Amino acid sequence: MKLLVRLIHDSKPIIAQVVRDTGVLINVDRARSDAHEGEEALVDVPDESCMLVSERMRSLGAEVSILEEGIRHDEDECVDCGACISVCPKEVFSFDDDWKLQVMTKRCILCGRCIQSCPHAALSLNN
Ligand code: SF4
Numbered sequence: 001m002k003l004l005v006r007l008i009h010d011s012k013p014i015i016a017q018v019v020r021d022t023g024v025l026i027n028v029d030r031a032r033s034d035a036h037e038g039e040e041a042l043v044d045v046p047d048e049s050c051m052l053v054s055e056r057m058r059s060l061g062a063e064v065s066i067l068e069e070g071i072r073h074d075e076d077e078c079v080d081c082g083a084c085i086s087v088c089p090k091e092v093f094s095f096d097d098d099w100k101l102q103v104m105t106k107r108c109i110l111c112g113r114c115i116q117s118c119p120h121a122a123l124s125l126n127n
């Protein structure tokens with residue numbers, strides 16, 4: 001499960017603290033820091049530990065959103081052009097033997113790069 005974690009004007013390393021406190025392995029998919037808006041991180045946690053981790057993060061002052069889906073692919077709009085394949089940093093997209101696009105949404109880190117690359121508006125983010 002993906003969690004979007006926001007720390008407003010606070011630079012405490014809470015992810016490391018939450019790992020210590022809960023014993024749950026947390027993978028950081030991406031993170032960014034802004035002097036005005038604070039820090040934001042997209043993290044991946046096991047589904048069964050999602051509530052435990054998010055509640056501990058909130059108790060430490062973070063805003064936490066649970067993101068239930070990766071990229072959305074509209075098969076009716078897709079023309080299998082492959083433009084999304086090269087822009088994705090996580091190799092979410094590939095062709096099968098019939099040159100039909102395959103989408104591994106579990107790998108998606110919700111960066112949004114592929115959305116701009118699609119000429120048929122077949123890709124979108126739900127959250
Ligand atoms: S949002 Fe980013 S990681 Fe997800 S499929 Fe698109 S390019 Fe890949």
Ligand code: SF4
Pocket residue numbers: 073077078079080081082083084085101117118119120121122123
């Ligand atoms: S860029 Fe859009 S139309 Fe082209 S393969 Fe990817 S999802 Fe399909």
